[in-house]
Amino acid sequence: MPAKRRSPTKAEIEAIFDAFSAHDPEPKGELDYVNLFTLLVAVVLSAQATDVGVNKATKALFAIADTPEKMVALGEDGIREHIKTIGLYRNKAKNVFLLSKALIADHNSAVPDSREALEKLPGVGRKTANVVLNIGFGQPTIAVDTHLFRVGNRTGIAPGKTPLAVELSLLKRVPKRHLLHAHHWLILHGRYICKARKPECYHCIISQWCRYEPKTAGPKSPG
Known part of the structure; x- marks a missing residue:
């Protein structure tokens, strides 16, 4: 670069x-969600996928499974069917199922508000935790x-x-x-x-302070 x-x-x-x-x-972030749980699921699903693609897949999923209990009841196979248009969907379905079970067992079905607790959930790394902490809990991550x-x-x-x-x-x-x-x-x-x-x-609104060179010229006018 x-x-x-x-x-x-x-x-x-x-x-x-x-x-x-x-x-x-x-x-605002561009992932669609209806509560903290669906925010967490959407961010997990967004790894190596576009927000647009995730939103298309989760629209129907979140309509029927917007809590950890409903997601567990849907089952790994059911989750997989809803997100099969997303990259790495098999592993992601497994993680969503397991993190839903973990939320029920360890957090009274609530999404925790600490990075340490979030990163212990299946499929949740530092980046995912930071997104959830920022959007869901207003933390400056x-x-x-x-x-x-x-x-x-x-x-x-x-x-x-x-x-x-x-x-x-x-x-x-x-x-x-x-x-x-x-x-x-x-x-x-x-x-x-x-x-x-x-x-x-x-x-670019910050080009005057940016250190990138060479700057990209604008599109040529027709004619």
Whole structure:
């Protein structure tokens, strides 16, 4: 990922997140859910899958199984039938079934609000836990997916060789007033503007502070 040597300054990083905030004051994730349990399930299913694809599969699933008890009653086979359009659906169906049983047995059917407890559930890793803590419980966590990892490195905001390194760097560098929404802004920016193959730098709201070079030119006018 080509980048200038100097990372953005503290003032520039503040300007970057102020720009994100002005552009989209209340960013939202793009996964559909109806409660904390379905949020957790949706995030587990979203690993190596698109939010659009997950939403299509979970619409019917959540209509009949929006609690751990209902999901267990549906059974692993029933879950699998609903999510078979999603990548890795067999293993994901198993994890959803098992995490539903674990919630009933260990948490009185409630989704826990700590990373440690969440990461003990089948199919839940650090990124999934961070998403649930952020969206479901309003905690200022950073969930590093491929989009955010790319943006952190490409812009110079939070360079790192691993998702954890990028996450920890962001937690130190993002202004505290912006931490709650930071991961949404960066993920959406990577998904729609700072794309992997053809970043759309010509209408990027943070391009003046970004360390990525060369900038991508805009589309040519016809004629």
